[in-house]
Amino acid sequence: MRMIDTFVKPMHREGIPFVAIFAAITLVLFLVWEPLGWIGAGLTVWCYYFFRDPKRAVPENKGLLVSPADGIVSMITKAVPPVELGLGPEALTRVSVFMSVFNCHVNRAPISGKVTAVAYRSGKFLNASLDKASVDNERNALAIELEDGRHIAVVQIAGLVARRIVCWSRPGSYLRTGERFGLIRFGSRLDVYLPEGVEPQVALGQTAVAGETVLAVIGETVPARHARME
Numbered sequence: 001m002r003m004i005d006t007f008v009k010p011m012h013r014e015g016i017p018f019v020a021i022f023a024a025i026t027l028v029l030f031l032v033w034e035p036l037g038w039i040g041a042g043l044t045v046w047c048y049y050f051f052r053d054p055k056r057a058v059p060e061n062k063g064l065l066v067s068p069a070d071g072i073v074s075m076i077t078k079a080v081p082p083v084e085l086g087l088g089p090e091a092l093t094r095v096s097v098f099m100s101v102f103n104c105h106v107n108r109a110p111i112s113g114k115v116t117a118v119a120y121r122s123g124k125f126l127n128a129s130l131d132k133a134s135v136d137n138e139r140n141a142l143a144i145e146l147e148d149g150r151h152i153a154v155v156q157i158a159g160l161v162a163r164r165i166v167c168w169s170r171p172g173s174y175l176r177t178g179e180r181f182g183l184i185r186f187g188s189r190l191d192v193y194l195p196e197g198v199e200p201q202v203a204l205g206q207t208a209v210a211g212e213t214v215l216a217v218i219g220e221t222v223p224a225r226h227a228r229m230e
Contacts, residue, residue, distance in 0.1 A: 012106055014166060014183060015051025022047045051183075053106050056211035058178030063219040065111045065198075066177060067097055067208035068154050069190040074098035075131065076200055081153040081193045082141040084119035092153075093194045094134070095215050097208050099159075099184070107182045108211040109175035110154055110192055111218065113144040118171055125158055133157055134191055140165045140182070144175065146218065150195040159188035178211035203227035 011019070022044040030037030059066065075096040081087045099105060123138040138158040143151050156165045167182035175181060194200065198216050202208060203225055208215070216222075 009049075009052035009054040011048055011051045012053040012183065014185075015048065018051065018185075019044060019048050050101065050105065052104055053180075054104065056108070056178060056209070058108075058211045059214065060177070063217050064177065064214050065152065065192070065194070065216040065218055066108070067190075067202075067210050067213040067215050068107050068110050068192060069097045069099050069105075069208065070103040070210045071097045071099040071190075071208055073202045073204055073206045073208055074189070076202075076204060077131070079134065079193070081143075082119065082121070082139065082155060084121060085117050085141050085143040085153055087143060087151055087153060087193070090196065092196060093198065093200060095192045095194065095200050095202065096134070097190045097192075099188055099190070104210065105183045105185065105188075106180055106210065107154075107156060107184070107190060109144070109169075109177060109179045109181050110152060110215065111144065111146065112177045113146045113152070113175060115142055115169050115171055115173045115175060116145045116151065117141075117143040118167065118169060120165070120167075123158075125160055133159070133189065138165065140167050142167070142169060142181070146195075148219070150218075152195060153191075153193040155191040155193075156182060156184050157189040157191060158184060197221075199224035201225045205229060 026040030029040040078091040079094040120140045124136045126133045141155040164185040169181040
């Protein structure tokens, strides 16, 4: 890898209009007062960086469920999947990954499977780190059917700053592990609901990398992971 590739990442096409707007405003600011222009230039670079879409080394071992987002594992709890997905009333293990405005916001499929449902629901824009954001906030939920007939749910949740959820997957489509399926603009959260009996292989506070960090192992009896902070 070239040194420049470490710092310069490709940008997702969703970011083109936003970077163009930031750049245009920056030009105006330079005309008004040069120091303001340099502030605008910094914000333009940040906007480009926000929409970065780097390549990831996606593990292809069967049964590995990877993180759908970059960020911090902020919650691991039991919760009922969104009712609009029709996955039943039983509480499942939910792993939440919180994305700050500095994380890459392209979302990736946690595991290979057929998308059986995609359901958008409008809502509030509470801080995405709060537990009630899973219920109250604007969200877009996907149900993915695995080879053995079980399902996982992955939910895009808008946050305090995020105001636009983008999802280009549709019911009936097939996703491969690590494949891009959407993004959320400017900070939010991704929830993954694991099948019954599957234990998480991440710990609270752990940094997750979309498409690479293994959240769980499907098809094997693996105890929940425990960790210490030091």
